[in-house]
Amino acid sequence: MIVRPRLEDHLVIGKYTGKVVIGVGLLMLIPLAVSIGFAEWDTAIDFIVAIMACFAFGFGLQVVCRTQKDLSWSHGLVVASGSWFFATALGALPHFLSGHAGSYLDTLFDVMSGYTTTGLYLLQDLDHVSMGLSMWRHLLTYAGGQGIVVIALTFLFKGTAGAYKVYVGEGKDERLLPNVIQTARAIWLVSLTWLVIGTVFLGVRGMTLGQGPVRAFFHGLWVFMGAWSTGGFAPQSYNTFWFHDLGYEVICIVIMIAGSFNFALHWAMWTGNRKEIRRNVETISFFVTLSLTTMVATFFLAKANVYPDAMSLARKVFYQLASGHTTTGFSTIYARAFVTQWGPIGLIATTVAMAIGASACSTGGGIKGIRMGVISKALVQDVRRMISPESAVIMEKYHHIRDTWLTDGLVRGAMTVTIAYVTLYGVGTVIGTLYGYPLEQAAFEMVSAASNTGLSCGVTSPFMPEVMKVTFTLGMWLGRLEFMSVFALIGYGYAVVRGR
Amino acid sequence: MTVRLRIVPVVLVALILLALVVAPAFAAEAPIPKNDPTSTQLVEKPKEYNGKTVTFAGEAIGEVMVRGDYAWIHLNDDAYMELNVEEGAKLGGYNSGMAVWIPSPLTKQIDTYGDYKHEGSIAQISGTFNAACKEHGGDMDIHATTLTMIRTGHVVDDPVPPWKAALAAMLVLAAAGLFWFDRATRNRIAPHRGV
Numbered sequence: 035m036i037v038r039p040r041l042e043d044h045l046v047i048g049k050y051t052g053k054v055v056i057g058v059g060l061l062m063l064i065p066l067a068v069s070i071g072f073a074e075w076d077t078a079i080d081f082i083v084a085i086m087a088c089f090a091f092g093f094g095l096q097v098v099c100r101t102q103k104d105l106s107w108s109h110g111l112v113v114a115s116g117s118w119f120f121a122t123a124l125g126a127l128p129h130f131l132s133g134h135a136g137s138y139l140d141t142l143f144d145v146m147s148g149y150t151t152t153g154l155y156l157l158q159d160l161d162h163v164s165m166g167l168s169m170w171r172h173l174l175t176y177a178g179g180q181g182i183v184v185i186a187l188t189f190l191f192k193g194t195a196g197a198y199k200v201y202v203g204e205g206k207d208e209r210l211l212p213n214v215i216q217t218a219r220a221i222w223l224v225s226l227t228w229l230v231i232g233t234v235f236l237g238v239r240g241m242t243l244g245q246g247p248v249r250a251f252f253h254g255l256w257v258f259m260g261a262w263s264t265g266g267f268a269p270q271s272y273n274t275f276w277f278h279d280l281g282y283e284v285i286c287i288v289i290m291i292a293g294s295f296n297f298a299l300h301w302a303m304w305t306g307n308r309k310e311i312r313r314n315v316e317t318i319s320f321f322v323t324l325s326l327t328t329m330v331a332t333f334f335l336a337k338a339n340v341y342p343d344a345m346s347l348a349r350k351v352f353y354q355l356a357s358g359h360t361t362t363g364f365s366t367i368y369a370r371a372f373v374t375q376w377g378p379i380g381l382i383a384t385t386v387a388m389a390i391g392a393s394a395c396s397t398g399g400g401i402k403g404i405r406m407g408v409i410s411k412a413l414v415q416d417v418r419r420m421i422s423p424e425s426a427v428i429m430e431k432y433h434h435i436r437d438t439w440l441t442d443g444l445v446r447g448a449m450t451v452t453i454a455y456v457t458l459y460g461v462g463t464v465i466g467t468l469y470g471y472p473l474e475q476a477a478f479e480m481v482s483a484a485s486n487t488g489l490s491c492g493v494t495s496p497f498m499p500e501v502m503k504v505t506f507t508l509g510m511w512l513g514r515l516e517f518m519s520v521f522a523l524i525g526y527g528y529a530v531v532r533g534r
Numbered sequence: 535m536t537v538r539l540r541i542v543p544v545v546l547v548a549l550i551l552l553a554l555v556v557a558p559a560f561a562a563e564a565p566i567p568k569n570d571p572t573s574t575q576l577v578e579k580p581k582e583y584n585g586k587t588v589t590f591a592g593e594a595i596g597e598v599m600v601r602g603d604y605a606w607i608h609l610n611d612d613a614y615m616e617l618n619v620e621e622g623a624k625l626g627g628y629n630s631g632m633a634v635w636i637p638s639p640l641t642k643q644i645d646t647y648g649d650y651k652h653e654g655s656i657a658q659i660s661g662t663f664n665a666a667c668k669e670h671g672g673d674m675d676i677h678a679t680t681l682t683m684i685r686t687g688h689v690v691d692d693p694v695p696p697w698k699a700a701l702a703a704m705l706v707l708a709a710a711g712l713f714w715f716d717r718a719t720r721n722r723i724a725p726h727r728g729v
Binding site for chain 1: 577578579580595596597598599600601605606608610612613614618619620623625626627628629630631633648649650651653665666667668670671672673674675690692693694695698699701702705706708709712713715716719
């Protein structure tokens with residue numbers, strides 16, 4: 035029997051959703067300040083409208099949903115996915131008011147892409163958008179990478195035990211420190227330290243490349259945010275191709291890879307456990323699959339004679355593949371060049387890298403390295419069992435912060451989520467092909483959206499069918515929250531209607 | 535002479551004066567040459583154009599990045615090269631353009647680079663198209679040898695529409711009211727709702 039949620043359940047969900055939306059409004063103060071600083075008055079008004087809409091909505095929910103009840107697990111999941119929904123709807127206001135979007139659906143697509151650190155966009159005339167809106171686009175992706183719930187946890191939730199349940203609902207389940215609020219703050223400590231160092235490196239490099247100090251600083255900051263959050267947004271439509279510099283690309287690669295690592299791994303390194311990076315199952319899995327996909331793409335592009343020399347070939351292939359595998363979405367080639375220069379094998383290798391994706395509990399998306407590691411270990415275990423005597427007890431373990439024995443439950447969990455991702459990739463690909471896109475291009479684009487990567491081969495465009503925009507938006511949302519929270523929200527809606 | 539007839543010379547003089555004032559503005563609007571190939575064609579058929587000399591016009595966007603004797607500029611030949619969204623251009627899809635490697639002295643002719651507050655100058659360059667440039671790590675670019683200015687850039691105004699200001703004011707009042715009400719009634723929780 036499905037139990038219909040009681041009034042108290044609605045109140046607790048409304049209260050915490052309101053808090054997260056207020057957090058989004060507070061976040062918009064930063065692009066508002068940038069707009070005022072650059073005397074972009076129309077953009078500043080756009081942000082005032084959006085901030086006040088968030089505050090009115092958030093405080094309105096606080097007024098209506100008065101309760102002292104704490105969150106249960108199901109509440110946490112619904113709050114996480116519901117917050118993302120409202121944060122997207124209200125966070126899209128500056129995009130819409132800017133006049134650069136074809137429809138509100140396009141702005142929802144862009145903001146969902148930002149929060150989920152995907153990087154696909156439908157905003158038009160990007161090269162003429164204001165500094166304030168650029169700041170918001172990149173801040174969305176930076177905040178989304180840490181988790182917008184993490185932000186609210188850090189600043190707005192006061193020591194509630196239920197906070198952990200919302201945190202998990204956002205697709206993060208590592209508790210770095212005993213208290214989840216401390217964990218959220220630890221995530222911020224790591225991210226902000228990287229922010230300062232990364233921005234300085236990119237900014238200084240930008241100045242040596244001929245950028246003025248102000249543009250070099252903002253481009254450095256935004257490119258850092260795009261790289262660290264594995265978001266892939268960049269201030270110019272040319273993406274990181276804009277800079278035409280190997281040094282800039284190397285800095286981006288370092289930040290992208292660091293951003294794609296598990297926060298628990300960062301914390302282990304931060305607290306002096308340097309060996310962890312060599313032993314962790316996710317880093318091992320990442321380097322194996324990155325090497326394999328890079329080798330395949332390099333081999334076929336070399337055969338096709340696309341690039342004039344080995345250095346150019348290595349530089350282009352490694353950058354796009356590292357970007358795809360970390361689910362960042364930066365590129366130094368034109369989107370259509372994936373089709374017109376790289377061809378089907380290049381597209382497929384990049385698609386596989388994107389599908390596998392980054393580490394769990396990171397800013398990245400995709401199936402995740404830890405699941406690939408667990409499934410590979412399970413496969414090895416089964417093969418060993420087959421060739422060993424029946425009486426032999428064959429056990430496998432993997433290392434992630436500590437050694438863990440492989441159990442059937444663990445393997446089943448990894449397989450379930452993997453199958454869910456593959457199904458999602460498949461459904462989106464079929465929809466794309468039904469609209470007439472070639473199979474490999476439809477697959478590339480859907481995998482890019484659902485793994486929160488953001489590389490495009492030209493399918494994503496303001497003129498693509500609305501159904502595909504909705505499919506990609508839902509794919510980004512499901513992929514980022516790893517299904518369970520969104521399923522909980524759907525279940526909650528079903529229980530409201532059909533429960534007793 | 536009737537009053538109507540006396541007005542005719544006055545109107546004629548006014549029209550001539552108006553024409554003199556407006557004419558320079560029209561004269562400055564030099565026609566923009568149509569690109570053949572366009573940036574889209576270059577990206578779609580890189581092999582066909584690789585190594586060929588192309589003539590390409592577009593809006594100078596962002597900034598010039600000087601690297602010694604040469605510089606990078608980016609020319610957009612998209613729907614916004616004459617007018618951007620802030621000035622009322624119809625949305626026409628993504629930006630598109632080409633990266634151009636050019637002797638840096640030539641870039642001095644470009645007075646404005648396009649961004650939110652500026653519509654960039656439109657320049658026409660001529661040079662060799664590289665599908666994957668050996669000198670620049672495989673980048674798709676044009677190595678230009680000449681640059682001709684087609685149209686100078688200009689500052690873009692973006693005034694605040696009154697409806698937007700009114701909407702902002704209303705929302706400020708609504709948010710402030712709800713914030714105050716939330717604070718004022720925070721401790722009044724119905725007994726049956728408490729845990």
